[in-house]
Amino acid sequence: MSTHQPALEEQKHALPVRLSHWAMAFAMVVMIGSGWRIYDSEPVFEFLHFPYWMTLGGDVFVNLARNNDPGVAAALLWHFAGMWLLAVAWMVFMFWGLVTGHFRRDFLPVGPKSFIRDFIAAATFKLQHKLGEYNAVQRVAYWVALGATALMLISGIAIWKPVQTYPLETFFGGFQGARLVHFLGMSVIVGFMVIHVALVILVPKTFVAMVLGRATAVPHGAATTKTESV
Amino acid sequence: METNLPFSGRRKLLRAGFSLSALGLLGGCDLTDNDPVQKVLKSVSRWNDQVQAAIFNPNALAPEFAESQAVRDFRYNAWYGADLAPKLSASDYRLAVAGLASNKKPWTVEELYALPQVSQITRHVCVEGWSMIGKWSGTPLREFLTRIGADTTAKYVGFECADGYYESLDMPTAMHPQTLMAFRLSDQILPNKYGYPFKIRVPTKLGFKNPKFVTTIFVSNQQPRGFWTDRGYNWFSGI
Numbered sequence: 001m002s003t004h005q006p007a008l009e010e011q012k013h014a015l016p017v018r019l020s021h022w023a024m025a026f027a028m029v030v031m032i033g034s035g036w037r038i039y040d041s042e043p044v045f046e047f048l049h050f051p052y053w054m055t056l057g058g059d060v061f062v063n064l065a066r067n068n069d070p071g072v073a074a075a076l077l078w079h080f081a082g083m084w085l086l087a088v089a090w091m092v093f094m095f096w097g098l099v100t101g102h103f104r105r106d107f108l109p110v111g112p113k114s115f116i117r118d119f120i121a122a123a124t125f126k127l128q129h130k131l132g133e134y135n136a137v138q139r140v141a142y143w144v145a146l147g148a149t150a151l152m153l154i155s156g157i158a159i160w161k162p163v164q165t166y167p168l169e170t171f172f173g174g175f176q177g178a179r180l181v182h183f184l185g186m187s188v189i190v191g192f193m194v195i196h197v198a199l200v201i202l203v204p205k206t207f208v209a210m211v212l213g214r215a216t217a218v219p220h221g222a223a224t225t226k227t228e229s230v
Numbered sequence: 231m232e233t234n235l236p237f238s239g240r241r242k243l244l245r246a247g248f249s250l251s252a253l254g255l256l257g258g259c260d261l262t263d264n265d266p267v268q269k270v271l272k273s274v275s276r277w278n279d280q281v282q283a284a285i286f287n288p289n290a291l292a293p294e295f296a297e298s299q300a301v302r303d304f305r306y307n308a309w310y311g312a313d314l315a316p317k318l319s320a321s322d323y324r325l326a327v328a329g330l331a332s333n334k335k336p337w338t339v340e341e342l343y344a345l346p347q348v349s350q351i352t353r354h355v356c357v358e359g360w361s362m363i364g365k366w367s368g369t370p371l372r373e374f375l376t377r378i379g380a381d382t383t384a385k386y387v388g389f390e391c392a393d394g395y396y397e398s399l400d401m402p403t404a405m406h407p408q409t410l411m412a413f414r415l416s417d418q419i420l421p422n423k424y425g426y427p428f429k430i431r432v433p434t435k436l437g438f439k440n441p442k443f444v445t446t447i448f449v450s451n452q453q454p455r456g457f458w459t460d461r462g463y464n465w466f467s468g469i
Binding site: 038039041042044067068069072073074076077078080081084160161162163164166167175176179 | 274360433468
């Protein structure tokens with residue numbers, strides 16, 4: 001009974017972080033779902049079509065019957081509305097992270113050495129999760145997701161306005177090159193989202209923190225210490 | 231019947247197990263006019279029209295390409311097959327002029343083809359995502375608008391077509407130096423399926439803003455409709 005209480009692990013998220021996080025999450029689902037419907041009307045890769053039930057834009061057959069259009073019009077409406085939300089949310093998240101020092105404190109430092117170390121630990125299930133502290137793999141993943149989103153915004157502008165922003169598209173190897181980059185950026189973000197959501201399911205308190213702003217956990221190993229001392 | 235369709239579609243989606251549409255938040259993605267979600271999306275689309283008009287630079291030229299990059303077998307695209315394309319004859323055809331123009335005399339193919347002409351090798355960008363470079367020749371639309379005494383301070387130029395299509399442009403785009411009444415594709419008189427006797431070629435707009443088989447050109451301050459805009463596509467659709 002004489003054990004002192006170990007300091008609780010704590011994760012906190014400021015309101016602007018939570019709001020812009022969830023706005024980006026919603027916007028990404030909209031952009032990816034509608035993007036897949038748009039993609040299907042002229043696939044970048046012949047062998048890859050997205051099943052329509054995975055895409056956003058309404059029932060294909062209802063749309064075809066009504067408008068002679070497989071819901072691409074509706075998907076474009078979603079896409080060109082979602083882009084504003086995504087752009088604003090991304091800018092708020094970046095601005096907040098850079099100005100308040102959130103990125104410097106929590107996403108840095110990061111380097112190849114710590115990444116490889118933590119990656120190997122994670123792959124062999126030896127990586128301990130500490131609530132409120134990001135390991136090197138997480139830090140890299142967040143930078144990649146934020147960078148890929150920036151790439152999506154810029155390549156998206158090149159596809160939306162190839163003439164008005166010319167020669168922006170040449171940076172991506174032309175208009176079709178910009179479409180390819182837009183597709184690859186999407187793939188990276190989908191990969192991030194799958195892993196991100198899977199890890200949140202494994203550590204549900206991170207979800208609580210991102211919704212309510214704060215969550216605490218008893219540190220790993222603390223429970224064992226307790227049992228021994230009883 | 232109409233109101234039942236979205237629900238059967240919904241059941242289909244739910245049966246499919248996982249669906250983005252089934253997330254609830256995104257429910258009601260059908261293009262029904264009474265759907266509040268669609269109302270919001272359509273008002274964003276109209277706002278996007280204004281944003282695009284502001285972005286549009288009337289002096290910026292669409293990139294032009296080398297003759298060797300121009301495709302000779304241009305992709306045919308319409309909601310009907312090429313064999314169903316209207317077959318207009320030079321002897322019967324007349325281009326009507328309507329609206330805010332002082333000279334409403336109809337034009338024959340011969341008169342149109344006698345207008346001063348320029349050539350451009352520009353890229354056609356389809357809303358679906360494909361793009362193709364072609365060589366078009368014809369009269370700048372602004373040259374024609376001057377000749378018909380069009381009120382170029384009006385807001386819109388509209389087009390009606392022999393295949394039932396209809397489209398419209400904002401005046402700054404109609405006056406853009408690269409907006410043509412294209413009589414030729416790859417140096418050949420515009421083949422029937424591509425819109426004989428001419429199509430409106432607008433390299434600063436998506437492909438569907440390039441109407442073919444034009445039979446009426448009119449000038450108006452009321453925003454004219456567009457065939458695909460009536461089916462949910464954004465009206466301005468600048469690129």
